[in-house]
Amino acid sequence: MKKLINDIANVLDESLDGFAAAHADLVAMDPGRRFVQRRTPAQAKVALVSGGGSGHEPLHAGFVGRGMLDAAVPGAIFTSPTPDRILAAIEAADTGAGVVLIVKNYEGDVMNFEMAAEMAEGEVARVLVDDDVAVDNSSYTIGRRGVAGTLVVEKILGAAAEKGMALPDLVALGARVNAATRSMGVALSSCTVPAAGIPTFQLGEDEIEVGVGIHGEPGRRRAPMVSADAIVAELLKAILDDLKPKAGSKCLLFVNGFGGTPSSELYLVFNAARKRLEVEGLSVARSLVGSYVTSLEMAGCSLTVTVLDDELTALWDEPVSTPALRW
Amino acid sequence: MKKLINDIANVLDESLDGFAAAHADLVAMDPGRRFVQRRTPAQAKVALVSGGGSGHEPLHAGFVGRGMLDAAVPGAIFTSPTPDRILAAIEAADTGAGVVLIVKNYEGDVMNFEMAAEMAEGEVARVLVDDDVAVDNSSYTIGRRGVAGTLVVEKILGAAAEKGMALPDLVALGARVNAATRSMGVALSSCTVPAAGIPTFQLGEDEIEVGVGIHGEPGRRRAPMVSADAIVAELLKAILDDLKPKAGSKCLLFVNGFGGTPSSELYLVFNAARKRLEVEGLSVARSLVGSYVTSLEMAGCSLTVTVLDDELTALWDEPVSTPALRW
Amino acid sequence: MQMDRDLLYRLIEAAVGTVDSHWQELTALDQAIGDGDHGAGMKRGFDAVMADADKLAEQPLPATLTAIGRTLVMSMGGASGPLYGTFFMELGKSLDAAPDRAALNAGFTRALAAVAARGKSEPGQKTMLDVLAPVSAALDAGADAGTVARVAHDAAEATVPMLALRGRAAFLGERSVGHMDPGARSSSLIIGAVCAVLEEQSA
Amino acid sequence: MQMDRDLLYRLIEAAVGTVDSHWQELTALDQAIGDGDHGAGMKRGFDAVMADADKLAEQPLPATLTAIGRTLVMSMGGASGPLYGTFFMELGKSLDAAPDRAALNAGFTRALAAVAARGKSEPGQKTMLDVLAPVSAALDAGADAGTVARVAHDAAEATVPMLALRGRAAFLGERSVGHMDPGARSSSLIIGAVCAVLEEQSA
Numbered sequence A, B: 001m002k003k004l005i006n007d008i009a010n011v012l013d014e015s016l017d018g019f020a021a022a023h024a025d026l027v028a029m030d031p032g033r034r035f036v037q038r039r040t041p042a043q044a045k046v047a048l049v050s051g052g053g054s055g056h057e058p059l060h061a062g063f064v065g066r067g068m069l070d071a072a073v074p075g076a077i078f079t080s081p082t083p084d085r086i087l088a089a090i091e092a093a094d095t096g097a098g099v100v101l102i103v104k105n106y107e108g109d110v111m112n113f114e115m116a117a118e119m120a121e122g123e124v125a126r127v128l129v130d131d132d133v134a135v136d137n138s139s140y141t142i143g144r145r146g147v148a149g150t151l152v153v154e155k156i157l158g159a160a161a162e163k164g165m166a167l168p169d170l171v172a173l174g175a176r177v178n179a180a181t182r183s184m185g186v187a188l189s190s191c192t193v194p195a196a197g198i199p200t201f202q203l204g205e206d207e208i209e210v211g212v213g214i215h216g217e218p219g220r221r222r223a224p225m226v227s228a229d230a231i232v233a234e235l236l237k238a239i240l241d242d243l244k245p246k247a248g249s250k251c252l253l254f255v256n257g258f259g260g261t262p263s264s265e266l267y268l269v270f271n272a273a274r275k276r277l278e279v280e281g282l283s284v285a286r287s288l289v290g291s292y293v294t295s296l297e298m299a300g301c302s303l304t305v306t307v308l309d310d311e312l313t314a315l316w317d318e319p320v321s322t323p324a325l326r327w
Numbered sequence C, D: 001m002q003m004d005r006d007l008l009y010r011l012i013e014a015a016v017g018t019v020d021s022h023w024q025e026l027t028a029l030d031q032a033i034g035d036g037d038h039g040a041g042m043k044r045g046f047d048a049v050m051a052d053a054d055k056l057a058e059q060p061l062p063a064t065l066t067a068i069g070r071t072l073v074m075s076m077g078g079a080s081g082p083l084y085g086t087f088f089m090e091l092g093k094s095l096d097a098a099p100d101r102a103a104l105n106a107g108f109t110r111a112l113a114a115v116a117a118r119g120k121s122e123p124g125q126k127t128m129l130d131v132l133a134p135v136s137a138a139l140d141a142g143a144d145a146g147t148v149a150r151v152a153h154d155a156a157e158a159t160v161p162m163l164a165l166r167g168r169a170a171f172l173g174e175r176s177v178g179h180m181d182p183g184a185r186s187s188s189l190i191i192g193a194v195c196a197v198l199e200e201q202s203a
C-alpha cells in the first residue's frame, strides 16, 4: 500500500483537518470533529444534513455551503457515522424549520441516521438515495445502493431549501429527484482501505469490474477490458433500461471519477456518453464531469443520468458555493 | 495499459470534444480544434493565451474564462503545440490591446510560442514560468521546468488583465509572481503515454520519485516510500531553501495532485504542509488543494508556495469563472 | 440470578476479550462478503465498553446493559453498531436488577425482536439474527449455559450455506453463499464467552 | 547542381522513408533521456511533407525547401519541430534554384546558424547540432556524399558519452550520459538518406 499518509490510525482526522483548514472561508469543523458545517450557518430555512462512511471525498463535506448542505457527518472509512455525531450535526444545523437527512441506501447509514432522528427534538425527515442500477432491486432484498446520484439530490434539494421550500415539499422533491436518477460504475483498479492494507479486490491487467460499488463492492460481472465506447454502451443500457426516459427528454449527464482516473479520461467518457444518449433520443441539457463521489484511489468512473424538467433544471442552475461545487 | 479510451490516435480529440461539450456555457472550441477560447470573448483588455503539451488537464484549457485565460492551445500529449495553432489563438484572442503568452519553460514550448509571436501582427509579449526547484538552475543549462506554479501565474495575471492592467505591467507582474513561486513534486506511480503504451518509468512497490516532473521526468532521486510528513518536509525544504521567504511572510499553499491521487490524500498532505510552514514562520493566507496540473494518471502530488503581498492576495481573490477554477 | 459487581465485571471482560482476540477473523469474514470493517468496528465498540468497565460493573444490571448498548451505538457505526446497541439497550429496558431465568428468557426474546425491528429483518436472511434466534429458542427450552454456547456456535456455522438477504452481503446475491456471516460469528463469540463465565460461576 | 523535379521527389521520398522506418528507434532513444515523442513527432512531420510531395517537387528548390520547413513547423510541435522547420526554411531562403557546391555549403552553414539561434544552443551540448556542425564542416572541406553520410553517422554516435546541456535531456544532468541524442540520430538518418540519393545520382 503506497499512500500519502502518516499513521493509519489518523488518516481520517488529518485529512479532515486539512480539508477544514483549506476551506476555512466556507466551512467550519465541529471541535470534536463530529461534523462539518457552514462557516456562516443559514438562518430560517430547512436544514439539509448528510453523511456516511468516509473515503468518498469530496462527498459529503465538500458539498457543505450555500445552496447545498448545511452539515455533513463523516464516519470512519467506509463505515457509517454513529448517531451521536449525526445528532450533533442535526442540532447544530436546525434553525427551527426542521432538518432533512439525505441518506444513501446502506443499512448501516439507514439505521444510524434513523437512531439519530429518533433522538432529535425538532422535526426530522429523511430522503433516501438508491440510484445504482448495478444491483438487483427486487422487493425481498435491501434494494439498490446509493452512489453518485447522491450529489444530484444534494444539489437540487440544497437549492430548493435555500429558496425557502418547506420540509414536506423537500422530502417529496428528494424522492422525485431520486426516482429520476440512475447510475452505474466500472472499476479499472481496486481501492485499498488504509486499515486493511491490501486491495479490496484483485483485477487482472486486462480486467474490469462492471457495476462496481463505491466501496469496491463487486458489481454485475468481471469482464475483459474493452473500449470506452463499449463500457459506456453497457453502463447506459443498464441505466436507460431501468430509467425508461420518455423519448426527447432532457437530462443531466454526470460522469464521476472514482479517485484514480484523470479528468482527461473522464471527459473522453463524457464525450462517448453524450453521443450515445443523443442516439438514444435524449438531449444532454446539463453536464458535470469530475471526481466527486470517489472510492479512495480506485480507478474507473460511473455514469449518472437524471431526467430533468424545468423545475429541476432551474434548481440545478441555482448558485452553489461549496468547497467542491461552485457556480 | 488500462485506460478509458477508444482509438489511441483519437484520445486527445475525443477528450477535448468532451471537455468543450461539458463546458459549453463557459468555453468554445475552435472548429479546427486548434485552441479553446472563452464562450464570450472579452472586450478591450490585454488577452492572455497559454498552452502546451496535453496530459496536464485541466491545465490549460480548464482555466479559460472570465478572470483567467482568454485562450489555450493544447498540443499532442506531452508535446508543445505548433506555432500555427498558437498564432490562431493569438489572433482570435487579441482585441487590439495586445496579447501576453504564458509559457512553461520547456524548449519546445519556448520555441513554438516564440515562432508564433514572430508571425503575429499585433503586440505580443511573453511571461515564462519556471517554478520547479527539483531541477538545477545553473546558468549554463536551460534552467528550471515550469510546473504547477503556472496556475498561480495564470490566475493572478488573469485577474489583473480583467481589471485593465496594461501589457508591460502584466509582463512585469507575471515575472514577479513567477519569482515569488516555487514548486516541487513527488511521484508514487508512473504515467503511461497512450501512444507509448507502457509506463514512462518503473517504481518499486515501496519506491517514490522525489522531484518528478509533470511529464514523468526523473527528479532529484529515487527514494524509499516514507510518511506524508517526511515527504512534505523534503519538498518544503527544497522550496524554502530556494525561495528564502522573509520570516512572517504570508503565502499561498497549493497542493496539486498528479491525476491518480484522491483528494483525501491531498488534504492530508495539505495539513502536513501548512503545519510545517507555520513551524517555519510562514503564515498560510490562501490555499488551493486539487488535481489541477496533472501528469495523466500519475499518482503523487506537488507542493507550490507563493509569497503573497497585498496586491497578489487581492488579485488571487478576484472572481474567476472557468471550467476548473471558480469563485 | 444474583448479579454482583464481580460477576458483571467478569462477563464484560469475557465479552471484550473474545472480540479482541477474534477481531481479525471478523475482518476477514467481512472482507469476503462485506466491506471488511466488522472486526475494527467490534473492537472499537468493545474496547470503549472496557474503558468504562469498572464504572459499569458498579451499577444495577439494567443500567449496566443500557450503558453498554449506548456505548456500542456511539462508538461502532456501520450496521452492527445500531444492532448490537439496540440489543443491549432493549435488554437493559426489559430486565430488572436480579432477573430469574424466566425473566432472562423473556428479556432475550424482546431484545431479539428489537434487533429485528431495527434491522427490518428476520431469521433466515444470513445475519446475526440467525444466531440470536436459535439461542433465544434454546433459552426458552431451558438449555444450560454450555448447551446455549454450542447452539450459538453451530448456528453461526449454519449461516455458511445461506443466501444473504439483509446486510451488505445481500448486494452479492448468489456470491454470498459459502461464507460465514460476520455478524453471526461475532454474536456466537460473545454468547460463547458469556456462557463460559456463567458455567464456571454455577460450577 | 541541377535540381530537376525527379531528383527533388526522390530526395523527399528518401528523407521521409528513413524517418518512417526508424521512428520507433527514435521513440526509444527519446524515452531513455527525453519524453518519448521524438519518433511520433518526426513521423507526423515527414508524413505531412510526403502528402504534399508531388506538389513540392514541382516548385523551384528554394520554394520547396521553405514549404518543407513550414510543413514541419506546423505539424511536428515539440522542440524538434521549430528546429527542423527553421533549418529547411533558412536553407530555402539561402539557396537559389540551382545552387553550386559553394552556395550549398554556405546555405548549410546559414541554416545551421539559424537552428543554433532558434535553440539558443551550440555544438557540444548533445543535440542535433552535434551532427549538423560536423556535416557543415565536412561540406566546407569538400567531402563527397558518401563521406558526409559517414560523418553524420559517426557524429550521432559521438553524442552517446556527452552530457546534455540543451533539450529535455539536460534536466537529467549526469544521467543523460551514455545515451545517443534522439535529434542527433534523426539528423544523421535524414542526411544519410539524402546523401545516398545524391551519390546514386552522381554515379
Ligand SMILES: Nc1ncnc2c1ncn2[C@@H]1O[C@H](COP(=O)(O)OP(=O)(O)O)[C@@H](O)[C@H]1O
Pocket (backbone or CB within 6 Å): A079, A080, A107, A108, A109, C030, C034, C035, C036, C037, C038, C041, C077, C078, C079, C080, C081, C083, C115, C116, C118, C119, C120, C121, C126, C127, C128, C129, C166, C167, C168, C181, C182, C183, C184
Ligand atoms: N438488517 C440487518 N439485520 C440484522 N443484522 C444485520 C443487518 N444488516 C447487517 N447485519 C449484521 O451486521 C453485520 C455486518 O456488520 P458491519 O460490518 O458493521 O456492517 P456494514 O455492512 O455497515 O459494514 C452482518 O454480518 C450482519 O450479521
Ligand SMILES: Nc1ncnc2c1ncn2[C@@H]1O[C@H](COP(=O)(O)OP(=O)(O)O)[C@@H](O)[C@H]1O
Pocket (backbone or CB within 6 Å): B079, B080, B107, B108, B109, D030, D034, D035, D036, D037, D038, D041, D077, D078, D079, D080, D081, D083, D115, D118, D119, D120, D121, D126, D127, D128, D129, D166, D167, D168, D181, D182, D183, D184
Ligand atoms: N535548444 C536546442 N538546440 C538544438 N537542438 C535541440 C534543442 N532542444 C532540443 N533539441 C533537439 O531536439 C531533440 C528532441 O526533440 P523532441 O523530442 O521533439 O523535443 P521535446 O523535448 O520537446 O519532446 C533533442 O534530442 C535535441 O537533439
Ligand SMILES: [Mg+2]
Pocket (backbone or CB within 6 Å): A053, A078, A079, A080, A108, C035, C037, C078, C079
Ligand atoms: Mg461498513
Ligand SMILES: [Mg+2]
Pocket (backbone or CB within 6 Å): B053, B078, B079, B080, B108, D035, D037, D078, D079
Ligand atoms: Mg515532447
Ligand SMILES: [Mg+2]
Pocket (backbone or CB within 6 Å): C030, C034, C035, C036, C037, C038, C078, C168
Ligand atoms: Mg462491514
Ligand SMILES: [Mg+2]
Pocket (backbone or CB within 6 Å): D030, D034, D035, D036, D037, D038, D078, D168
Ligand atoms: Mg521529446
